[in-house]
Amino acid sequence: MKRWLILFLLLVAGLVAGYYWATEPVRYMAPAHAEAAARDPYLAARTLLDRWQRPSRRVFSTRALFPLPATDTTLILDEYRGDLGRDRIQALLDWVAAGGTLIVAARPVYGDQDEDRDRADPLLEGVGVHARRLPDEDDDDDDPMATLLDRFQPMESLFLEYCLDSDDEEMQRQCERLTCEIPETVAPALTRDFDGTLRRLQILNNLVLRYAGADNTRMAVLAENDQGLKLITLTHGAGVVTVLAGLDPWDNDHLLYFDHAWLLRHLTGDGPVWFVQGIDMPPLPLWLWEHAWPPILALVLALTLWLWRRLPRPGPLWQPSARDTTDYLGHLRALGHFYWRTGQGEALLAPLRDAARRRLALLHPDPDRALALAAERLAMNENELRAALGPALKDRPGWTRQVAVLQRIRSRL
Numbered sequence: 001m002k003r004w005l006i007l008f009l010l011l012v013a014g015l016v017a018g019y020y021w022a023t024e025p026v027r028y029m030a031p032a033h034a035e036a037a038a039r040d041p042y043l044a045a046r047t048l049l050d051r052w053q054r055p056s057r058r059v060f061s062t063r064a065l066f067p068l069p070a071t072d073t074t075l076i077l078d079e080y081r082g083d084l085g086r087d088r089i090q091a092l093l094d095w096v097a098a099g100g101t102l103i104v105a106a107r108p109v110y111g112d113q114d115e116d117r118d119r120a121d122p123l124l125e126g127v128g129v130h131a132r133r134l135p136d137e138d139d140d141d142d143d144p145m146a147t148l149l150d151r152f153q154p155m156e157s158l159f160l161e162y163c164l165d166s167d168d169e170e171m172q173r174q175c176e177r178l179t180c181e182i183p184e185t186v187a188p189a190l191t192r193d194f195d196g197t198l199r200r201l202q203i204l205n206n207l208v209l210r211y212a213g214a215d216n217t218r219m220a221v222l223a224e225n226d227q228g229l230k231l232i233t234l235t236h237g238a239g240v241v242t243v244l245a246g247l248d249p250w251d252n253d254h255l256l257y258f259d260h261a262w263l264l265r266h267l268t269g270d271g272p273v274w275f276v277q278g279i280d281m282p283p284l285p286l287w288l289w290e291h292a293w294p295p296i297l298a299l300v301l302a303l304t305l306w307l308w309r310r311l312p313r314p315g316p317l318w319q320p321s322a323r324d325t326t327d328y329l330g331h332l333r334a335l336g337h338f339y340w341r342t343g344q345g346e347a348l349l350a351p352l353r354d355a356a357r358r359r360l361a362l363l364h365p366d367p368d369r370a371l372a373l374a375a376e377r378l379a380m381n382e383n384e385l386r387a388a389l390g391p392a393l394k395d396r397p398g399w400t401r402q403v404a405v406l407q408r409i410r411s412r413l
Helices: 004-021 034-039 042-052 086-097 144-151 153-164 170-181 260-267 284-291 291-308 328-341 343-362 367-378 382-388 396-412
Strands: 057-060 074-077 101-105 129-133 190-191 200-202 207-211 218-224 231-236 240-245 273-277
Touching: 004 284, 042 057, 042 260, 074 328, 074 396, 086 101, 086 231, 086 240, 190 231, 200 260, 328 343, 343 367, 343 396, 367 382, 367 396, 382 396
Parallel strands: 057 273, 074 101, 074 273, 101 240
Antiparallel strands: 129 207, 190 200, 190 218, 207 231, 218 231, 231 240
């Protein structure tokens, strides 16, 4: 039964290995449902990267990044990455200095703080960037441009054409917001540092960046709006670090606006792209080992002990000793002792007595004459011979003497 089980398991393993060897996965594009977009805020960006033949991947928890991938990979870290720790931050910066591409969003700032108070972020401080939160502004006034367009819907297209052709920069920004249907929170950030062409991106939060300088780091690209700096690109060793006030331009709701798609293609390089959703929690196996290692270790030990008790274990081969043998005489002695101890002396004596009587019958047909001849030849008392041929004695010394006399008759006559 055990042999058939082993053969069955080998057959199953061979079938599985043959399936993976003879087949290959088929990739195809399929429309995404709303539930998938809700689970992955960067589903549109990842789909666009796939069409550009740049493989993308989601990584849950920044701690799952380590060990780090090859330097041709672009890492995009969101704002909820938690505290990586000094050693991991240094490893990440060394990876960038070796040629990696890192895009990181500033962490949100909560609570009350002064306007000039910087938000401490060890990862950003490693490249000389600080983030601070602007004070909230209450603006209850309606936008006059939006109010005017709401009142004159038939003239909307003509008015938009007019304001886009205007030389007034503020009016152009208003028209951009209305045309692209972007919320009117902040104006898009502008930059010409990439390729000389004016590029626009919008990050809808009140965080601004500040570059204070750092060793082995040089600022290359800046993008700012009325609030302040929203994007900073730095060269760090042989790699590039891009810090944004938020990853809003690449989420499912804002990727299609302004130059957000162009910026994604320009910053991500030619290799794989990893979207790291930095949930401030390690992967489940790591979390279990950090917080529940005593019961896990006890369970492993209990399983090991159970397997040790249940699995068959062949012992050492038995080598009989040359002196560890029992002769036939010893066996007879043990058997005779057993019969005597159980009250079966008569059964032991009967075969020997019958043999002695046959010997006496060979001397003479008359039993008395034969007994007399035997006493003469053996030099024994005739009465002693007659007592030995009678019933078995009950005492052990007498029985032993009786056996000796019968043995003498059988062996000497």
